[in-house]
Amino acid sequence: MNYDYQTIKTEKLEKGILLVSLNRPEKYNAMNMTMLNELNDLWLKLKRDLETRVVILKGEGEKGFCAGMEVADIIKPQVMADIPAMYDLQMPIGELQINMRNCPQPIICAVHGAAAGAGFSFAIASDIRVISPDTRFSAAYVNVGLAGADMGSSYFLPRIIGSGRAYEFLYTGAWMNAEEAMQLGFASRCVEKEKLFDTALEIAQAIAKKDPLAMKLTKEAVNLNIDIGSLEAAIVMENRNQNMMISLLANRMKK
Template sequence: MDELIIRQEGEVAWVTMNRPDRLNALNPTLVEALREFFVGLYWRRDVRVVVLQGAGNAFCAGLDLKDRNQANSRHSIGAGLTGQRRISEIVIAMRRCPQPIIACVNGAAAGGGFALALASDVRIATPKTKMNAAFIRIGLSACDIGVSYFLPRMVGSSVAAEYMLTGRFIDAERAYQLGLVSRIVEPTAMEAEARGFVEDMLHATPLGLRLTKEALNHAVDAQGLEAAIAMEDRNQILCSADGDFPEGVRAFLEKRKPVYENREG
């Protein structure tokens, strides 16, 4: 059984973590597959949007502590740091890749699964969604795999401290109140909800979509308004000079789906 199933439909990659019997917990094989996929996305223009989900009744329960290779082996500090970087590189690649990532978070998103959800651009939840920084409950720090970066920027430092210092679960309703998720739908409606987001995103030109994600990421850490506006000004000039811009305008005026050229670069 493939640990990670990647199905491409046109310009959309549907990515499924496929260890349902282990609640899609991260073992070395799944970590490697996720990292290779997201790192490789940076250079791909045939994929414009990614939908990330988990098979079965969970999104991802975090690190698989029952996996013998991880739980029972002893490493030097250097080897341990290398192994840690193999995992943390996934979320760096998720933010760096130009494709928006829609996370369909059904059931548990704990520890590393929480990090994967936070590193996505849009999160859809179900009533069964439960997210937490589980690391602190197993003898580690809650600051792991980008959680200490993403969470306070999304919910503020006080709320982030509440959940990171305790390891408490954030249920779907609380996540919606905090703005961590965009929608709460039944599990059977999750794919349709994701497809709605995909359809709207694909109305953007390929360049416009990529540059919007890039500028959003930079704006989060921008030193001020002028820095953010400088990036926005650059984006608008680049997009208006792109060959797909006239088609975007025509499609808008004609109230139809745009047909963009499949461009490289």
């Protein structure tokens, strides 16, 4: 699978682990239209990538993970456009979060420094968040005159930390620091900055050792059951997955 891009770097670290790096460090890894299109392409391609078992997402450079969208490249054209043109611009932005969430491989987000706006949304659409003490998050859309809910934040954030605190962060655009992120269960681990990548890699290695189908089914079940209407429906999904895995294991044992 070819992952050759201008604004993101990819590297196959070891069997089954793909490192994806936002690569505009001179711009605090802010997302421009090129990065938006390349990320959409990446997440869609991963659906057909049978070799990759887990993805690590990080930001290049010392300044931070991602400062959000690049105003001159994305936000200003939206403001200047008419309503149909604005809708056409907004669609791939929303699709990015859907494509990311539908990526069958678990995504580990290693965050240092600021993760604001789009950077915040990349983190909340990931499955696991590992942070450093200098990390801070903000749903900064409301701070630039936009609605506080964008790029899936109104969907993901209440499900991760509860609606009460989610309302506060989305209404105010206030920063969530590393201590709050850990207290709220938003992040899984907080480690020193120099250990951030190694910690993410350690988790990725543990996941990569598991059966890849089992990991995909687990992610699918969690994603669906977040929205499912009853315990009974959740059990049906889990029973289906376990029956598939037991059949697979039985066939392997016969061989």
